[in-house]
Amino acid sequence: MKHVRQFGGGSAEGRATDKMLLGGKGANLAEMAALGLPVPPGFTITTEVCRHVMQHGVGHYPEGLAEEVAAALRKLEQLTKATFGDASQPLLVSVRSGAPASMPGMMDTILNLGLNDDTVVALAARSGNPQFAWDCYRRFVAMYGEVVMGVVAPSEHEELPFDRILDDVKRTHRATRDQDLSETALREAVALFKAEIKHRTGTAFPDDVRTQLWGAIGAVFASWNNPRADYYRKLNGISAAMGTAVNVQAMVFGNLGDDCATGVAFTRNPATGAAELYGEFLFNAQGEDVVAGVRTPEPIAALAAKLPKAHAELVKFAKVLEDHFRDMQDLEFTIQAGELYMLQTRSGKRTGRAMVKIAVDLVAEGKLTPREAVLRIDPAKLDEVLHPTIDPKARPPQIAKGLPASPGAAIGRVVFTATTAAEWAQRGETVILVRTDTSPEDIHGMKAASGILTARGGMTSHSAVVARGMGKCCITACNTLRVDAAKRTAVFVGGGQERRLKEGDTLTLDGTSGEVFLGAAPLVPARLGEEIGVLMEWVDSFRKLKIRTNADTPADARTARNFGAEGIGLCRTEHMFFAPERILAVREMILANDEAGRRTALAKILPMQRGDFAELFRVMDGLPVTIRLLDPPLHEFLPHGPAEIEEVATALGKPVIAIAAKVAELTEANPMLGHRGCRLAITFPEIYEIQTRAIGEAAAEVAKAGITVLPEIMIPLVMVPEELRRLRLLVAKTFDAAIGSEKIPYTIGTMIELPRACVVADQIAAHADFFSFGTNDLTQTTYGLSRDDAGRFLPTYVDAGVLPNDPFSVLDPEGVGALIELAVRGGRSVKPDLKVGICGEHGGDPSSVGFCHRAGLNYVSCSPFRVPIARVAAARAALAEAANETKK
Numbered sequence: 001m002k003h004v005r006q007f008g009g010g011s012a013e014g015r016a017t018d019k020m021l022l023g024g025k026g027a028n029l030a031e032m033a034a035l036g037l038p039v040p041p042g043f044t045i046t047t048e049v050c051r052h053v054m055q056h057g058v059g060h061y062p063e064g065l066a067e068e069v070a071a072a073l074r075k076l077e078q079l080t081k082a083t084f085g086d087a088s089q090p091l092l093v094s095v096r097s098g099a100p101a102s103m104p105g106m107m108d109t110i111l112n113l114g115l116n117d118d119t120v121v122a123l124a125a126r127s128g129n130p131q132f133a134w135d136c137y138r139r140f141v142a143m144y145g146e147v148v149m150g151v152v153a154p155s156e157h158e159e160l161p162f163d164r165i166l167d168d169v170k171r172t173h174r175a176t177r178d179q180d181l182s183e184t185a186l187r188e189a190v191a192l193f194k195a196e197i198k199h200r201t202g203t204a205f206p207d208d209v210r211t212q213l214w215g216a217i218g219a220v221f222a223s224w225n226n227p228r229a230d231y232y233r234k235l236n237g238i239s240a241a242m243g244t245a246v247n248v249q250a251m252v253f254g255n256l257g258d259d260c261a262t263g264v265a266f267t268r269n270p271a272t273g274a275a276e277l278y279g280e281f282l283f284n285a286q287g288e289d290v291v292a293g294v295r296t297p298e299p300i301a302a303l304a305a306k307l308p309k310a311h312a313e314l315v316k317f318a319k320v321l322e323d324h325f326r327d328m329q330d331l332e333f334t335i336q337a338g339e340l341y342m343l344q345t346r347s348g349k350r351t352g353r354a355m356v357k358i359a360v361d362l363v364a365e366g367k368l369t370p371r372e373a374v375l376r377i378d379p380a381k382l383d384e385v386l387h388p389t390i391d392p393k394a395r396p397p398q399i400a401k402g403l404p405a406s407p408g409a410a411i412g413r414v415v416f417t418a419t420t421a422a423e424w425a426q427r428g429e430t431v432i433l434v435r436t437d438t439s440p441e442d443i444h445g446m447k448a449a450s451g452i453l454t455a456r457g458g459m460t461s462h463s464a465v466v467a468r469g470m471g472k473c474c475i476t477a478c479n480t481l482r483v484d485a486a487k488r489t490a491v492f493v494g495g496g497q498e499r500r501l502k503e504g505d506t507l508t509l510d511g512t513s514g515e516v517f518l519g520a521a522p523l524v525p526a527r528l529g530e531e532i533g534v535l536m537e538w539v540d541s542f543r544k545l546k547i548r549t550n551a552d553t554p555a556d557a558r559t560a561r562n563f564g565a566e567g568i569g570l571c572r573t574e575h576m577f578f579a580p581e582r583i584l585a586v587r588e589m590i591l592a593n594d595e596a597g598r599r600t601a602l603a604k605i606l607p608m609q610r611g612d613f614a615e616l617f618r619v620m621d622g623l624p625v626t627i628r629l630l631d632p633p634l635h636e637f638l639p640h641g642p643a644e645i646e647e648v649a650t651a652l653g654k655p656v657i658a659i660a661a662k663v664a665e666l667t668e669a670n671p672m673l674g675h676r677g678c679r680l681a682i683t684f685p686e687i688y689e690i691q692t693r694a695i696g697e698a699a700a701e702v703a704k705a706g707i708t709v710l711p712e713i714m715i716p717l718v719m720v721p722e723e724l725r726r727l728r729l730l731v732a733k734t735f736d737a738a739i740g741s742e743k744i745p746y747t748i749g750t751m752i753e754l755p756r757a758c759v760v761a762d763q764i765a766a767h768a769d770f771f772s773f774g775t776n777d778l779t780q781t782t783y784g785l786s787r788d789d790a791g792r793f794l795p796t797y798v799d800a801g802v803l804p805n806d807p808f809s810v811l812d813p814e815g816v817g818a819l820i821e822l823a824v825r826g827g828r829s830v831k832p833d834l835k836v837g838i839c840g841e842h843g844g845d846p847s848s849v850g851f852c853h854r855a856g857l858n859y860v861s862c863s864p865f866r867v868p869i870a871r872v873a874a875a876r877a878a879l880a881e882a883a884n885e886t887k888k
């Protein structure tokens with residue numbers, strides 16, 4: 001097996017498809033060389049060698065590698081007409097990492113390798129520029145000393161020794177900038193750097209160029225396992241087993257004079273997607289200067305005036321490469337004495353907006369098919385297109401981080417109670433609601449706020465679900481936040497410093513990353529270009545899954561319909577109970593001691609619910625609307641604290657002590673597993689009866705007005721078939737009575753939210769017209785993880801790699817997914833055409849949507865702002881499946 005692959009001089013022993021073996025950089029250098037582009041020649045040592053080293057230890061290379069490298073070096077010498085270590089015409093090389101997956105800046109690089117006290121003299125003579133030669137040398141000794149010989153800063157708070165020495169030299173020679181250093185000063189720096197290396201390591205800096213080369217190769221392979229790279233891999237789900245390749249390439253110099261430059265360019269604008277060459281460069285500089293930001297680079301256009309030939313070539317090659325790869329490319333280039341050299345090309349990172357525009361434009365230009373364009377879309381990135389975001393060019397320092405529960409960005413003044421949020425919003429303030437936790441009672445405050453930040457919770461806690469539904473930015477589980485709502489203050493702890501917040505202070509939230517910023521960060525608004533409409537037409541022609549929405553209000557339903565929702569998959573009726581004018585009637589119902597008392601209160605609720613449902617039916621004219629009957633534990637609706645208890649007691653004309661006693665009686669140790677879901681209706685059937693009546697009467701009323709109503713009544717948290725059998729009878733009888741002579745096609749189904757329900761799904765299906773998986777509860781009950789508390793420790797699990805991700809965000813295919821598949825099989829064994837959907841928060845997560853497609857579900861239902869994301873994810877899942885089938 002060959003471990004070294006050559007490139008340059010118009011040919012290459014590899015292609016772009018060899019990324020696993022050659023790494024991204026090596027594979028694309030080979031491709032560019034094969035295309036005849038001016039790539040400085042070189043060779044790539046494959047990732048296999050890295051894997052060998054990982055297995056056998058540092059410095060242990062596969063047999064024959066030394067000979068292969070020596071042969072490659074000889075070839076390189078022929079191509080460059082220079083000799084490694086030669087004192088008159090020396091070959092200098094760069095040694096760079098390059099893994100199969102892009103890991104920008106995480107591993108090590110060494111430039112100018114091959115310099116020593118002899119070759120530097122030759123470089124000075126050949127370039128006619130001794131200052132340049134010695135500048136290269138001092139950079140090389142410092143880089144080598146740091147990366148290969150381990151001369152690093154003694155602690156995080158101290159400077160790198162070479163930086164300190166260079167500062168001293170600058171001071172002595174009265175130079176303010178690096179480029180002001182004279183040859184003499186640079187010589188002095190090199191000598192001092194070498195002395196420092198000897199002093200710190202006991203070993204001299206190697207003058208022998210082959211020793212230098214093998215030292216650098218070893219260090220670059222070792223950098224695959226440095227903590228930075230390790231962290232980056234975990235963050236991005238990159239396998240540690242892949243290894244990196246090492247690229248050894250002839251140096252070209254952008255810092256030889258004023259006809260030299262180095263820079264980066266994108267073949268299209270990575271922020272907007274506009275078809276224009278976009279990038280920056282520095283005259284007379286080496287690559288690291290552009291990245292380090294010491295000098296301000298100039299826009300690419302400025303190149304045309306000074307180096308027109310190189311500029312024209314860059315424009316030409318950018319087009320060649322983009323056409324060749326059929327994607328926007330991110331290029332690195334160097335111009336040496338007016339000659340352009342291409343150092344790297346790769347698929348360019350881009351914003352959500354640019355992603356959509358570029359995909360659609362490439363189809364219009366005939367470079368991609370619509371199918372390929374859809375496969376290029378990262379559904380999760382569409383979020384950026386739909387919500388305002390923080391201007392990436394002006395991010396202030398973050399002060400805390402939580403879970404990115406609902407995307408978008410929000411700026412506002414801090415308030416600590418829902419009521420204050422509502423009041424401030426009423427008077428025109430933009431507010432951020434900061435709470436330890438939210439409860440359904442906070443809903444009006446959440447509605448009024450532009451963003452929500454909670455110390456507790458998780459991805460499916462109340463605040464997260466509700467905020468996503470509203471398309472509102474929300475961060476939960478901000479573990480360093482301590483809120484004292486009574487004192488109207490909060491504090492961010494940790495990191496050795498406390499930051500206090502008081503009511504009225506300004507915060508910025510980034511719900512896409514989970515970051516919290518003090519003060520107002522600049523935002524850029526969502527701009528839906530016409531491209532997204534074009535893209536969505538293709539998407540809809542490919543997908544098989546229907547996409548519905550979770551919506552509780554007409555406004556949410558309207559938003560979702562505009563985003564392409566094909567029905568409501570979940571209307572949580574309890575969310576309608578919290579309006580201030582309703583909560584009293586709801587409380588009266590809960591606090592009643594007997595059925596008669598409950599019925600009196602329910603009679604007050606009935607017309608309100610009827611009105612809500614009628615409005616939802618109107619908005620969703622012609623589309624199915626799934627309404628879930630009451631689900632949460634009753635005590636969630638109870639008054640909390642003495643003041644509220646007294647208020648309710650007065651309103652209901654009951655003694656405070658009686659209300660307090662009832663509250664105590666209804667309080668549960670673990671309400672999520674308590675008296676909730678359909679259990680409420682087994683004990684108090686009149687609750688579902690009245691809700692069903694409201695649905696039936698609303699449907700009849702709206703149908704009379706010519707609206708097509710397709711109600712689907714859904715019963716939550718069924719654990720045994722008998723619950724559903726009884727409640728179905730009740731619901732059907734009540735609904736039939738409520739619609740009178742009106743003909744309304746309706747169905748009655750159930751949520752599958754418990755492992756037991758999955759196991760006995762065949763028996764449950766006998767009483768169900770449809771199943772809808774409540775994967776929030778199903779995840780909670782399968783894992784035995786509380787969805788409201790797990791946010792406190794799940795991030796640690798994910799960071800440490802114990803779990804691949806938060807199972808409340810990304811559906812767990814092995815456990816929860818297997819139960820879903822079992823239930824689908826069970827249900828359809830009894831009713832082959834059983835309609836099956838999902839309405840947990842996973843319905844808007846792209847990988848979970850993919851799972852739902854493969855599991856044969858009919859639809860997914862998600863919050864309104866995720867509808868477009870789910871549409872794209874569903875199309876991609878269908879295309880991936882079709883591609884797999886053709887392969888077979």
Ligand code: PEP
Binds near residue numbers: 570773776840
């Ligand atoms: C679920 O459990 O997945 C669900 C949709 O219901 P809720 O979140 O209201 O419990």
Ligand code: MG
Binds near residue numbers: 716
């Ligand atoms: Mg549920």
